[in-house]
Amino acid sequence: MSRIVYVNGDYVPEQDAKVSVFDRGFLFADGVYEVTSVLDGKLIDFEGHAKRLERSLGELDMRAPVTMDELLDIHRELMARNELHEGMIYLQITRGADADRDFAFPDPDKVESSLVLFTQSKSIADSPAAKAGMKVISIEDQRWGRRDIKTVQLLYPSMGKMMAKAAGKDDAWMVEDGAVTEGTSNNAYIVKDGAIITRHLSNAILHGITRAAVLRFAREAQMKVEERPFTIAEAQDADEAFITSASTFVMPVVEVDGVALGDGTPGPVATRLREIYLEESRKTAI
Numbered sequence: 001m002s003r004i005v006y007v008n009g010d011y012v013p014e015q016d017a018k019v020s021v022f023d024r025g026f027l028f029a030d031g032v033y034e035v036t037s038v039l040d041g042k043l044i045d046f047e048g049h050a051k052r053l054e055r056s057l058g059e060l061d062m063r064a065p066v067t068m069d070e071l072l073d074i075h076r077e078l079m080a081r082n083e084l085h086e087g088m089i090y091l092q093i094t095r096g097a098d099a100d101r102d103f104a105f106p107d108p109d110k111v112e113s114s115l116v117l118f119t120q121s122k123s124i125a126d127s128p129a130a131k132a133g134m135k136v137i138s139i140e141d142q143r144w145g146r147r148d149i150k151t152v153q154l155l156y157p158s159m160g161k162m163m164a165k166a167a168g169k170d171d172a173w174m175v176e177d178g179a180v181t182e183g184t185s186n187n188a189y190i191v192k193d194g195a196i197i198t199r200h201l202s203n204a205i206l207h208g209i210t211r212a213a214v215l216r217f218a219r220e221a222q223m224k225v226e227e228r229p230f231t232i233a234e235a236q237d238a239d240e241a242f243i244t245s246a247s248t249f250v251m252p253v254v255e256v257d258g259v260a261l262g263d264g265t266p267g268p269v270a271t272r273l274r275e276i277y278l279e280e281s282r283k284t285a286i
């Protein structure tokens, strides 16, 4: 079955879903995005994603072509039209298609932002990767300095993923000034003597919606949380590690740069947090 994709006000079969070659998302990566997961036909953490989207747009002086309430309706309509039970909804807003290629932003009264959404059907709750755990390598963080804005300029993270693949591993953790920033498309955590350690919020990392929820659940469960930078050596000496993102929830990490963590299998804290996250986020899904 061909997917139905939302493009600037229309629901169209995927083969007809097209944007202009002059779209600034295509020419300048001048766009922002969100990925919201779907479980049991409901959206997980929609409000968090909508708020972060508004912030990303604000930081870039970009207008939203619809309101956040309308965006929720579009998500729901797209889920219904595609009979999406489990998976993700990808959303992208770009600064639209100007008449010519020009570095300067176009006048938003003349050029409207473009909005695209599509679904990806995938089994995400019952993931074999969560049982095996992931192996990561470390790479230098060579991204731009505003990683708190969720832009579509993802070439370096994509290259990082390829470096991990070439090394026979699953993902890369990026390192800046000796400390881990985050994974190519996820936030990174280690666990040492019962404490969950993850980099503090700043422009150096994306403020993960899953991160916020998981840290809240961890604190509610009386787990100790330390928001601070950590090194690869600390990670290799940790009892366990994990990552979080909307499309993977909580995913254990069992190896860092060739060094197995603990006994090389998913640790109890990551496993428990995954269970709690799935249980709690299902309760508040809309």
Ligand code: PLP
Residues within 6 Å of the ligand: 035, 182, 183, 184, 185, 186, 187, 205, 206, 207, 208, 209, 210, 211, 244, 245, 246, 247
């Ligand atoms: N960090 C980066 C660089 C990401 O690309 C993502 C998700 O795409 C995350 C963290 C996790 O964010 P979230 O939990 O909101 O999906």
